Amino acid sequence: MPAMPRQAPQGTQAVQRALALLRSFTPEAPEHRLSELAAAHGLHPSTAHRLLGVLEAEGLIGRSPESQAYRWLPGAPGTGVARSSPRRNGLRPLEPLRTPFHRRTSALCESDARRDWSGYTCVESYEPTPEREYWAVRNAAALIDVSPLFKYELVGPDAERLLDRVMTRDFSKCRTGRVLYTSWCNEEGHLLQDGNVQCLSRERFLVSAAEPCLRWFQDCGWGMDVDVRDVSEGIGVLALQGPRARAIADAATTGIDFGAMRYFDLADGEIGSGAGGGPVRVTRTGYTGDLGYEFWVAAEHAEALWDALVDAGRDHGLLPAGLLALDMARTEAGLVLIGVDYVSAVDAEIEVLKVTPAEAGLGFTVKLDKRADFVGRRALELERDRGPAWAMVGLEVDWFELERLWSEIDLRPQVVGQPASREPTPVFAPGGWQVGQCTTRFFSPLLKKYIGLATVRVEAADPGTELDVEVAVGYGRRRARARVVERPFFNPPRKTAVGPAPGVNG
Amino acid sequence: MTVEPAAADGIGSGTPSRGGGRFDAIVVGAGHNGLVAAAYLARAGLDVVVLESSPEIGGATRSEEAFPGFRFSVFSYLVSLLRPEVIHELDLVRHGLFLVPTASTLNPLPGGDCLFREADPQRTYRHVARHSRRDAEALFEYKLEMRRMGHLMYWLQRAAPDELAAVIGDRVAESAEHLDVDVSAEVADIARHFLDLPAARLRTFVQMLTMSSADFLGQWFESDLLKAALSSSSIIGSMLSPRTPGSAYVLLHHYMGEVDGAYREWGFQKGGTGAVAATIAKAARSHGAEIRTDSPVARVLVRDGRAAGVALANGDELSAGVVMSSAAPQISLGRLLDPEDVPGAAGAGLALRAARWQSGGCAGKVNLAISGLPRFECMPEPGPHLSGGITIAPGLDYIDRAYDEAKYGGFSERPFIDMIIPSVLDPDMAPPGKHVLSCFVQYAPYELAAGDWDDGKREAFGDAVVRTLAEYAPGIEDQILHRQVLVPPDIEAIAGIPGGNIFHGELRLSQLFLLRPDPAAAAFRTPLPGYYLCGSSTQFGGGISGGPARLAALRVLDDLRGVESAAVGGVETP
Numbered sequence A: 001m002p003a004m005p006r007q008a009p010q011g012t013q014a015v016q017r018a019l020a021l022l023r024s025f026t027p028e029a030p031e032h033r034l035s036e037l038a039a040a041h042g043l044h045p046s047t048a049h050r051l052l053g054v055l056e057a058e059g060l061i062g063r064s065p066e067s068q069a070y071r072w073l074p075g076a077p078g079t080g081v082a083r084s085s086p087r088r089n090g091l092r093p094l095e096p097l098r099t100p101f102h103r104r105t106s107a108l109c110e111s112d113a114r115r116d117w118s119g120y121t122c123v124e125s126y127e128p129t130p131e132r133e134y135w136a137v138r139n140a141a142a143l144i145d146v147s148p149l150f151k152y153e154l155v156g157p158d159a160e161r162l163l164d165r166v167m168t169r170d171f172s173k174c175r176t177g178r179v180l181y182t183s184w185c186n187e188e189g190h191l192l193q194d195g196n197v198q199c200l201s202r203e204r205f206l207v208s209a210a211e212p213c214l215r216w217f218q219d220c221g222w223g224m225d226v227d228v229r230d231v232s233e234g235i236g237v238l239a240l241q242g243p244r245a246r247a248i249a250d251a252a253t254t255g256i257d258f259g260a261m262r263y264f265d266l267a268d269g270e271i272g273s274g275a276g277g278g279p280v281r282v283t284r285t286g287y288t289g290d291l292g293y294e295f296w297v298a299a300e301h302a303e304a305l306w307d308a309l310v311d312a313g314r315d316h317g318l319l320p321a322g323l324l325a326l327d328m329a330r331t332e333a334g335l336v337l338i339g340v341d342y343v344s345a346v347d348a349e350i351e352v353l354k355v356t357p358a359e360a361g362l363g364f365t366v367k368l369d370k371r372a373d374f375v376g377r378r379a380l381e382l383e384r385d386r387g388p389a390w391a392m393v394g395l396e397v398d399w400f401e402l403e404r405l406w407s408e409i410d411l412r413p414q415v416v417g418q419p420a421s422r423e424p425t426p427v428f429a430p431g432g433w434q435v436g437q438c439t440t441r442f443f444s445p446l447l448k449k450y451i452g453l454a455t456v457r458v459e460a461a462d463p464g465t466e467l468d469v470e471v472a473v474g475y476g477r478r479r480a481r482a483r484v485v486e487r488p489f490f491n492p493p494r495k496t497a498v499g500p501a502p503g504v505n506g
Numbered sequence B: 001m002t003v004e005p006a007a008a009d010g011i012g013s014g015t016p017s018r019g020g021g022r023f024d025a026i027v028v029g030a031g032h033n034g035l036v037a038a039a040y041l042a043r044a045g046l047d048v049v050v051l052e053s054s055p056e057i058g059g060a061t062r063s064e065e066a067f068p069g070f071r072f073s074v075f076s077y078l079v080s081l082l083r084p085e086v087i088h089e090l091d092l093v094r095h096g097l098f099l100v101p102t103a104s105t106l107n108p109l110p111g112g113d114c115l116f117r118e119a120d121p122q123r124t125y126r127h128v129a130r131h132s133r134r135d136a137e138a139l140f141e142y143k144l145e146m147r148r149m150g151h152l153m154y155w156l157q158r159a160a161p162d163e164l165a166a167v168i169g170d171r172v173a174e175s176a177e178h179l180d181v182d183v184s185a186e187v188a189d190i191a192r193h194f195l196d197l198p199a200a201r202l203r204t205f206v207q208m209l210t211m212s213s214a215d216f217l218g219q220w221f222e223s224d225l226l227k228a229a230l231s232s233s234s235i236i237g238s239m240l241s242p243r244t245p246g247s248a249y250v251l252l253h254h255y256m257g258e259v260d261g262a263y264r265e266w267g268f269q270k271g272g273t274g275a276v277a278a279t280i281a282k283a284a285r286s287h288g289a290e291i292r293t294d295s296p297v298a299r300v301l302v303r304d305g306r307a308a309g310v311a312l313a314n315g316d317e318l319s320a321g322v323v324m325s326s327a328a329p330q331i332s333l334g335r336l337l338d339p340e341d342v343p344g345a346a347g348a349g350l351a352l353r354a355a356r357w358q359s360g361g362c363a364g365k366v367n368l369a370i371s372g373l374p375r376f377e378c379m380p381e382p383g384p385h386l387s388g389g390i391t392i393a394p395g396l397d398y399i400d401r402a403y404d405e406a407k408y409g410g411f412s413e414r415p416f417i418d419m420i421i422p423s424v425l426d427p428d429m430a431p432p433g434k435h436v437l438s439c440f441v442q443y444a445p446y447e448l449a450a451g452d453w454d455d456g457k458r459e460a461f462g463d464a465v466v467r468t469l470a471e472y473a474p475g476i477e478d479q480i481l482h483r484q485v486l487v488p489p490d491i492e493a494i495a496g497i498p499g500g501n502i503f504h505g506e507l508r509l510s511q512l513f514l515l516r517p518d519p520a521a522a523a524f525r526t527p528l529p530g531y532y533l534c535g536s537s538t539q540f541g542g543g544i545s546g547g548p549a550r551l552a553a554l555r556v557l558d559d560l561r562g563v564e565s566a567a568v569g570g571v572e573t574p
């Protein structure tokens, strides 16, 4: 990713910038978020905020009451063609956002099954059923557009200090060229989010997260010499996941030694086989628990990247995969999802929903031995002494249990082919009280078991503990006996193996 | 859980013969059934050895790198009948079971039309409606009825036929609650299920035992194409036309399959079906079973009127109180037994009946290594249809004519072909960009009326297959890099199945249930105490199911418990 120039506004430059900002507003692109404008114009958000404030006060642009986004005012001088639209009366409905891969993904989306993800229209499954896409993840390779992730660039001499202050992991130990998976908490030690941090240099990091957190990072960095910028819209992200990912990645890019790349390494290279294909960053990360990489690319090179990967994948069984397949794979990998398996403390309407990292199964990301003080440290130290109240566990319902339940309505178990369910259902002690809730579950066609992720009282969390979980049988809801098992459910050696591309024999 | 990939090939997965030895149980044949039986016995604590005559395990489930970089599923190619009990009780997923579903079926027609059926019933409705709206609608009703039939068979196959017959007989005789026979609650339950069937369903069941599939399907459908497509499953492995009475049962046999409860689903095992055998072998070994290849068994040894072990062809003797054979009856009840050894009068009749067992081959297998994906005239571009089944069966007359040629001792010049492209389902089957094509072909008799398979006819058969394919996928003849043609004598030679019948004997009423493979040996026990059958020629019938072997092994364990043999001891219920 090319770094954005950092300069202070002054004199004529400020006028130029204000006009440039103004020109961003056209009837075709009437609305913009602050972060987006700041990123697009290479401005610090506070600078952009100031300039936009002036434009607004002068009646040159407006402000959307719901989203607080800035918007085009018909007839204002300097902006796009003035055309009054009586119907809209100056206010336009929000259009869904498009990821930089949208033209490619939508051309392939035969099923028309799409879903909103942070305002973006994303493909749920390209084909009418997600099965082939799911199997591609486990058996060949799948290409998944995960661009809607929020991306924040932290730049400046204090970038590492800020991360060490915000994050539960130890950034003094994070080497350049590595990615660190981490949690971040509020003062009470309650989990706000989990995400990856790319360590690009000691002064430059890229955080990716499922929910917005610009304000949180900026506020935590108050007084530090670091810029926190929202670069979400400018960067497209593609996940290439599956046993053939290495062979495909290798063929689709130049300048990266994929055989040497370890799990959670990052590397910069170029798209295509020759030079000049446009820069791309690759991280050996993913959300499937399989061998895989994520490609980070400036929006203008996104389609070139897509084409290169699809081309290289043609002979390896590569399929584009939607969010349903991704959800199935991540469940097998035992990976928790914010907003589904746990609720961010900022979204928790009731106290009991707030969890610590340990309670969300992310205890391994909390480094209480790190030198830096970090947000939530004291609370988490108390928790260490007291022990967490909840635990994130894997649940496994075996086949015979399903057979038994379904034979009561005279059917074979009707479980395969169902996407992962996100409706929380209660988990009980055998025949007894509720001890927690199961937040994600589905029948894994690979493991041939009905698996789920559940938050339960720690007393009920030991592997081997038997619990009852509610499952849908026909129209009824039945309790099925489940066993607490270790996560991940599926963990192939290739996920972390290094060396030449596996599975290519010719 | 870490899933360890099983070696895809059977090669090297057994140890060659090494003399004799003492065991609790000996299993003859390391096909998938022999391996399942061994796994169950070993799991119960018995000391088990499997003896396989060929240098490799797998029998009819084997994979082979026949051409560098290209892996063939030599014979069997899809899995659906594999019993969930076997999968779960033997923990096969942990040992490498990896089934990728093939969710669609394409029936290309000459001239570029086709019939396509997909996993989604509404989409299938639309495809079928192009040929007949009435049929498209009837398909829902038909599927529901077949699902019920499949479910019924699924349960019936869960018990040994003698037990089931006993309970059903008892219930019919007394129509009372109390039973005279001593059977498990499960068997009683299954019998109840059967007896409580509504009359209409019982009628369908009887129809399926006796009718031709064409007539059976004619009760629902008018489209010749759809009837031909659906009747494919009624001829697989059988020297029958869809118009031959009895073919509806073969249809039913294939309808009791499922993958994870998904009715009629077929899956491709990663690495080919050889990996199924390798997976089961791993499970068996994890319980301590020993598997020896290159160990042809010549004879079952008998002492004091009981099976006491086996003698190998090389003269080595192994002793055990239990001997199980997964080989076809001509071998198990014929060659391996001396009629003198069988107590009572059963002996002579047994051998004679085994010799009359109907198990002529009818199918060949043509495996192709190809340079790129085939382009079917009806759907030339790559797409989901290439990861499903593709069947050349453009009409009932077409199949009937193909059958006629074989009836008169020739092979079908324009054969029925059931095809998959394994490398689309599992990219490891071929080098990147290249593919393998698995063609199951009918009809090919064991013996030709004119000429000899070895005298050019085998390749002529291969040519007929390629010629036929080219009618639907023009240009395929130029894509072929390598070709493997196997006809019934090859199945006999490689998999050790006399006659080369894929099911170890035709699935017809005269050879089913209490008659399979012999009235005196229909429930896994033979007239020789201590000697059992566990292969495809028993109760369940053929196919990759593990069903007969599981029931046979449970029966052995039951018997051992009954005998309370101190020598065995510590037998646990699986």
Ligand SMILES: Cc1cc2nc3c(=O)[nH]c(=O)nc-3n(C[C@H](O)[C@H](O)[C@H](O)COP(=O)(O)OP(=O)(O)OC[C@H]3O[C@@H](n4cnc5c(N)ncnc54)[C@H](O)[C@@H]3O)c2cc1C
Binding pocket: B028, B029, B030, B031, B032, B033, B034, B051, B052, B053, B054, B057, B058, B059, B060, B061, B074, B075, B076, B077, B078, B079, B080, B081, B295, B296, B297, B298, B326, B327, B328, B331, B363, B364, B365, B440, B491, B494, B495, B496, B497, B500, B501, B502, B503, B504, B534, B535, B536, B537, B541, B542, B543, B544, B545
């Ligand atoms: C071409 C073809 C295609 C098929 N396609 C399918 C399919 O797609 N799906 C499906 O479900 N089924 C299919 N089948 C059927 C299925 O493969 C068989 O029914 C099944 O594999 C038989 O298993 P088994 O263990 O009972 O016997 P086998 O696999 O025949 O194994 C018996 C073993 O016993 C050994 N043996 C015999 N005699 C002796 C002896 N004296 N001493 C030692 N060892 C001996 C043999 O060498 C052999 O290894 C197909 C079969 C064929 C031939």
